[in-house]
Amino acid sequence: MRNNLNLFLVLFGLFNSVEIVAQTSKPNILFIFADDLRADALGCYGNSYVKTPTLDSLARAGTLFSNAYIVGGHHGAVCAPSRAMLMSGQSFFRVKDKLNGVHTLPIHLRQLGYTTFMTGKWHNEPEALAAGFDEAQNVLLGGMANHFEVAVRDLQPGGSFTQAVKKGFSTDIFTQSALDFLEKQSEAEHFFAYVPYSVPHDPRSPLPEYLKLYDEKSAPLPPNFMPLHPFSFGNSMGIRDELLAPFPRTPEIIRAQTAEYYALITHLDRSVARLIQKLRDKGLDRQTLIVFTADNGLALGSHGLLGKQSVYEHSMRVPLIVAGAGIPENKRSDAFAYLLDLFPTLCSYAGLELPTHIDGKNLLPIILGKQKSVRTHVLTAYMDFQRSVRDSRYKLIRYPAIDSTLLFDLRKDPHELKNLAENPRYQQKIIELTAHMQQEQQKLGDHLPLTAAQLMPKTWDYRTIVRKPDQWQPKEIVEKYFKE
Template sequence: MSRAPNILFLLPDQLRHDFLGCYGADFLQTPAIDTLADQGTRYETAISPSPICVPARASMLTGQPAHETGILNNASWLRPDRHEMGIVTWPEHLARHGYQTAAIGKMHFYPWDIGEGFQHRVIAEDKRHIHVRDDYHHALAAEGFEKLHGHDMERYAETKGAALNPLPDHLHVDRWVANQAAAHIRSFNDDRPFAMMVGFPGPHCPYDPPHDALDHIDPSLLPPALKRTEESNKVLPELVAGYKQDWAGLDYSELSESQIRAIRHHYAASVERLDQDIAMLINTLRETNQLENTIVVFASDHGDYLGDFGLMGKGFFHEPSIRVPMIVTDFRCPTPKVENAPVSLIDIFPSILSWAGLPSLAQSRGSILGTAKSDRAIFGVTARGMMLRKGRWKLSRYYCGSEALFDLEADPGEQENLIDQRPDIRAQLDGLMSTSLLKGMVDGHSDKAVPEASSPPNGPFHDPYWQRPYPASINS
């Protein structure tokens, strides 16, 4: 029997799909990522149902949506008794079945240095976590440098996040991560397949490429930001309050056109550098004779507004925040394809298991990539609100009281809120949203189940001093 395939999961942070050539961007060059798309399956509509770093990553790791994991914001993490519930991560499961598992770069686990099933880790945490003493911290210190806050970089304040990073090229965090990943790929020296996740901390803010990277992008060609709307203005105060905290120290209550252009310029330059890193990793696989038995997955945890609707970052359910790239290239048999059916980040878990030749697990809620139907409904939730996206329609509700319904076919820029004009569609999506929410709440609280309460009369449940098992397994 032939060896199981290697799996290389490339996960940049906060990368929106339409800043890649293979998704239509003509204002920058991303040849390595475009080549992956040309040789594999490019998913046209890939959705991050919970578009915040930690909730998205917890869902990808476990195959469970955020309202089941309970991870609804960046200040939470998976429960420590998940093993007792029968919940495993995909690297944990693959490691049990003979894979070498490795995580290089940003994972956003708490504590930041735990393995969560990855047998080997080289850690470069979030660009905003400048006080974490990870492997990247020590690499910088060894050469007399340290992690920088955005305020320590040129232009950061005046352009509201578009900065110039003064570090030597090899110490820029994405490049450092790529070099560490390449070194680990070269270290494999036995017949076991590997499953490796490379978490690039960029192009997440601060948008901090080196100065010379900006010369490759003509800022006049960058697409303009989508206009503010009455609906987006309702969610703006919560975003503004978040960015005013010390981790960013920026006031996004107002954004000028020149500031948005600078942010997009720096972001695009960072994406081009990311593409160079991807090219280097693919070449490393080729040079080590491992490419032809490797499945490469390229995705992101969420998008970035980059000034669309007057917003920055992510966290709400507009398309720039939830739309991400998704490319799967199986180099055992490269076959170009574009898949239009909507897919979700939670689909990565069952897909990885399937590629590894392993059966599905009870905890998995996603679909194996390539099997989704065109009319699929995708439900998403964060601490800020929830969304139901189905076909041309999307319904969003937020904690602040805002509610929106968009016709994505007629109005892809989400400028006209139809919440009052289409009560029929609102009711239809509301029903699906309620069903999805309730099912997730039930499944997410399976630890509290007491199946023994339905035992026959001679069962131990009826005896004095019976002890309730806790937590109940997800398979109960």
């Protein structure tokens, strides 16, 4: 408890009673990005079981967005288009997951005088990384890896990369690289440090010292746990993420994987504490904006699913915390935000020229209490099989390939369990939200018809799916979850 209190006092001291740095000089930006982190897997988002004292303190020292979303993705590796949208400020309907030749956030900041640095996961073409960053150390070029044997590379002058070398645990490698960079900085410089971790993405194989913090037999199940998803979305239900546990899902296995997931999150939380402490040690705390968010959520037993390939809240909603000079403390905003809004928001905070021709909107007026919202509806999407739109209360999900609609009252039913679509009382709400869905599709460049020309079966049989581990799962995970 004393350590948690000390951390909060440090954070409070970092950010309390300070004018926005951009008024006098360019602020530093430390951008910390998690991988597959659902919003409700943090204490500050209402999870009383997981241990995240650093991020909880960061939220108290800054502003937390309770309704931050990704737009979605056009293939199963949702993290790739999500990261492309973050870096470009554009929807994936325009950039997909490719960034080569795109004017990105690091390119923009670099052109305006920032030193740009990254360490961690990069899933959007190595050429785009080289174009945006002055320095990149211990980079994972790809979507995932065995955390104990992550193969990393360094950016070389001229834009090439060193040969991949397998080192230690991913979280520790990336943290130490960021610490080394921060150690070299001075108060006279201004930097953008991008630290995209590869946790808590699977393999769910945490270090033993973190796993022992959780009981694999008593970790809580999600409120919307189901053994199987009740219908097919129209696409295969056997995508890679869904193979990480047997069908039907059992409470025992979901509890065990949840404990592993939380252990990875706590390791990440303690690593963020080390980065914050380094800022303080270097005297960089009062001139550095800290952003913490994630590329997408994860089901992990919710609705009978494991992955992020759905438009349910657990997959599309992400944490978003902003803390730094001039940012209101202990503030929670329920305004809708997309990850792609962070490009213009960071530029506005730093007093820099805003990018043009992007989909993102500036969230700074919301943060400063000058504006309540920048959008009234949020559209999320997955491939050609799922679309959703929500307002401040209701959420409509449309499945074009099976010609099916769901409607949820998120105020009364935040876990999306009671479908109201067949209730005659809500038909006008469905018509209204369908119109908004089409409007948001147009804004983001999405041209998918809401009913497919050729319909697919709504039923599915888990017994037809063959489970095989992918190449990144360590031996102990294979033994634990793939042996019959």
